[in-house]
Amino acid sequence: MLATFCLRLACGMIAALLLVSPEQVNPRFYRVQFLTALGLSALSIVFLRDLPAASDVWLWIALGAAILGAFLGSLSWSLHGAPAGRSLIAATAVALVAVLGLIVDPNSSQNGRIFLFAGSFSSAAVLGSAITAMLMGHSYLVAPSMSMTPLLRLLVGLFVATLVRGVVSGVALWSWTSEHSLATLNDVTILLPLRWGLGIFGPLLLELMAWHTARIRSTQSATGILYVVVIFCFLGELISEVLFRFTGGYML
Numbered sequence: 001m002l003a004t005f006c007l008r009l010a011c012g013m014i015a016a017l018l019l020v021s022p023e024q025v026n027p028r029f030y031r032v033q034f035l036t037a038l039g040l041s042a043l044s045i046v047f048l049r050d051l052p053a054a055s056d057v058w059l060w061i062a063l064g065a066a067i068l069g070a071f072l073g074s075l076s077w078s079l080h081g082a083p084a085g086r087s088l089i090a091a092t093a094v095a096l097v098a099v100l101g102l103i104v105d106p107n108s109s110q111n112g113r114i115f116l117f118a119g120s121f122s123s124a125a126v127l128g129s130a131i132t133a134m135l136m137g138h139s140y141l142v143a144p145s146m147s148m149t150p151l152l153r154l155l156v157g158l159f160v161a162t163l164v165r166g167v168v169s170g171v172a173l174w175s176w177t178s179e180h181s182l183a184t185l186n187d188v189t190i191l192l193p194l195r196w197g198l199g200i201f202g203p204l205l206l207e208l209m210a211w212h213t214a215r216i217r218s219t220q221s222a223t224g225i226l227y228v229v230v231i232f233c234f235l236g237e238l239i240s241e242v243l244f245r246f247t248g249g250y251m252l
Contacts, residue, residue, distance in 0.1 A: 001047075001241050002044075002047045003044040003046075003047035003048045003050075003051060003103070004051075004100075004103060004120065004241075005127075005237070005238075005241070006040040006041070006043050006044040006047075007040070007041065007044050007096060007099055007100055007103070007124075008100065008120060008123050008124035008127055008128070008237075009040055009124070009127045009128060009131070010036070010037040010040040010041050010044075010066070010070070010096055010128075011037075011093065011096035011097060011099075011100055011124040011128060012124040012125055012126070012127045012128015012129060012131075012132070013033050013036060013037050013040075013128040013131060013132050014033065014034070014037050014070070014073075014089060014092050014093045014096060014128070015093045015096075015097075015124070015125070015128060016033075016128050016129045016132035016133075016154060016157065017030060017033055017089045017132070018089060018090070018093070019129075019150075019153045019154055019157045020136070020150040020153060020154065021149070021150070022082065022085065022086070024146065024147045024149055024150050025136075025139070025146075025150050026139065026143065026146075027077045027078075027082055027085075028077075029135070029136070029139055030073070030077040030082070030085065030089075031074050031077040031078055032135070033132065033135075034070050034071075034073035034074040034077060034088075034092070035070075035074045037066075037070045037073075037092065037096075038067060038070035038071055038074060041063065041066050041067045041070055041096070042067060044063070045063070048063070048103070051103055053102055053103045053104065056102055058102055059099065059102040059103060062095055062098040062099045062102055063095075063099050065091075065095040065098075066092055066095035066096045066098075066099055069088055069091050069092030069095055070092050072084075072088055073085070073088040073089065073092055076088055097121070100120050100121060100124060101117060101120075104116045104117060104120070115168075115171075115172050115175070115251060116251065118168045118171075118172075118251075119168055119169070119172060119240075119251030120251070122161065122164050122165040122168045122169075123165065123237050123240070123251070125157075125161035125164065125165070126158070126161045126162055126165045126203075126233050126237070127233060127234070127237060129154060129157050129158040129161050130158055130203070130226070130229050130230045130233045131230055132154055133151065133154040133155055133157075133158050133210075133226050133229075134223060134226035134227060134229070134230050136150055136151050136154055137151060137214075137219055137220075137222055137223030137226050138223060140219035140220075140223070141219075141220070141223075144219070148214060148215075148217060148219075151214050151219070151222065152211065152214055152215070155207060155210055155211045155214060155222075156211070158203075158207055158229070159204065159207045159208070159211070162200065162203050162204050162207065162233075163204070165199075165200065166196075166200040166204075168251070169195075169196075169199075169200065169240070169251065169252050172251055172252050173192075173252045176247050176252065191239055191242060191243055191246075192243070192252065194235075194239055195236055195239040195240055195243060195252060196236075198232045198235045198236045198239065199232065199233060199235065199236015199237060199239065199240065200236065202232045202236075203229050203232050203233055203236070206225050206226075206228055206229045206232065207229060209225050210222045210225040210226050210229065213225060240252060
């Protein structure tokens with residue numbers, strides 16, 4: 001669970017950089033994102049050995065490429081002009097997407113793999129865009145005159161990612177309940193309201209509040225709201241991982 005969580009967060013943080021423009025954001029922000037992704041990717045190595053897919057050599061090649069891309073990206077955005085900086089964002093994101101695809105249990109059924117792919121990537125989008133938007137809000141403390149476009153774009157991306165995550169989770173829940181009765185599984189019945197309240201509906205409401213707050217350039221208030229969004233999203237995805245164990249492979 002820890003390996004997949006680290007890799008989803010790293011993938012989402014790098015992919016979220018595609019939503020902002022280097023002309024409007026300090027290169028330091030990109031460097032921090034790459035360094036964070038580098039640390040998360042390296043940390044995942046400790047836990048990947050316990051996964052069924054750990055014997056796949058392509059998994060380790062893809063992870064190595066992601067770590068190398070994150071390292072080179074952090075160097076690039078430390079240099080004047082960030083040579084190949086945008087290309088490294090795309091390359092590192094692709095490598096991390098490949099890792100997420102390869103860690104899916106090879107013994108899963110075809111339908112099970114489809115649900116896992118969709119759930120894993122939508123989870124990465126929510127986690128990565130939430131923490132990236134929150135960190136972007138912090139940038140306005142040191143650069144209050146910076147354009148609001150980067151933060152607003154990230155907030156729109158986060159809202160869309162949360163909606164997609166809700167749709168994916170809803171389809172998975174519908175598929176699972178077609179074969180099982182919620183009334184017979186108390187653990188699932190108790191956790192589902194928490195998962196949806198904290199992980200989907202709560203963040204959607206707060207994201208709308210943050211967007212309207214950012215529109216009036218109240219960046220400190222928007223950042224404070226995004227702190228809560230990050231906490232809600234993390235708790236929601238952690239509960240989803242618990243439900244994944246209870247339901248036998250459905251990311252509700």
